[in-house]
Amino acid sequence: MTGQRADARRNYSRILAVAEAEVAQHGAAASLEQVARTAGVGSATVRRHFPTRQALLEAVFQERVQALCGRAEELGRTEDSRAALLDWLRGLVAYAVSARGLADALTYEPPTDAPAGDAPHSCGAVLADAAAPLLARALDDGTVRAGTTFHDLLTLAVGIALATEHHSEPSVQADRLFTLAVEGLSPSP
Known part of the structure; x- marks a missing residue:
């Protein structure tokens, strides 16, 4: 500009x-x-x-996406790779729930592992670049299931945000579903 x-x-x-x-x-x-x-x-x-509508949505959410990127960088300095990744992902879910339309903006992006160069400034590509080190470290440490991709995590976050947006307390329900997804259905030992 x-x-x-x-x-x-x-x-x-x-x-x-x-x-x-x-x-x-x-x-x-x-x-x-x-x-x-x-x-x-x-x-x-x-x-x-x-x-395009996508270009407008991405401009609207640019500030929130940059905050998530900054948070990923901060969390990259913590010792517990799983906790860092889950903290960031929980933040993504919370942002997607509180920022009406962000989850929709992220669903415009195809769930592939194509290089970010295809759409280098899209919300999903920017988030993928920021979270990639967190995911890579958790995968290297064996604290996240092998084969997990950023797009798996993005799909989980978007799905939770979209599924809870019409609840009376969407953030509470989203956090509950996120915890359930992370911990699984089995009761604690």
Whole structure:
């Protein structure tokens, strides 16, 4: 955005602010036309800045995704690789539950282990890059089941967030399901 004219930068900022409010209220189904109307710009202007719904959602969630990346870096310095990975994953679930539309934004991404270069700035690719060291260390230490991929973890987090979004207390239910998924169905010894 460095080379943009001042009015284009203002439009971008105004569109993004309106989009954040719309997504908070309506989730990933927020209307791009409503964003344009509320921002006082035409639909073409919205599409010029955000050519797809996915691009708009990723811009809306960029700050939260960066916070998760920072948390992954912090946790990478802890000794217990399993605890670090689970702490980060629990944080991802909590963010996905609290940030309406984030889970939907993450479901746009195909569950493959293709290199992040295919979509280097997508929410999922950025999160994968941040969490990869945590997962690799847990796998190396044998504290996570062999063969577990980042996309397995992302699918688990997204599934829990989507399954609980309409509960009266989604964060409580999401945390309960996350714990159940991690600990399994067997009772404690």
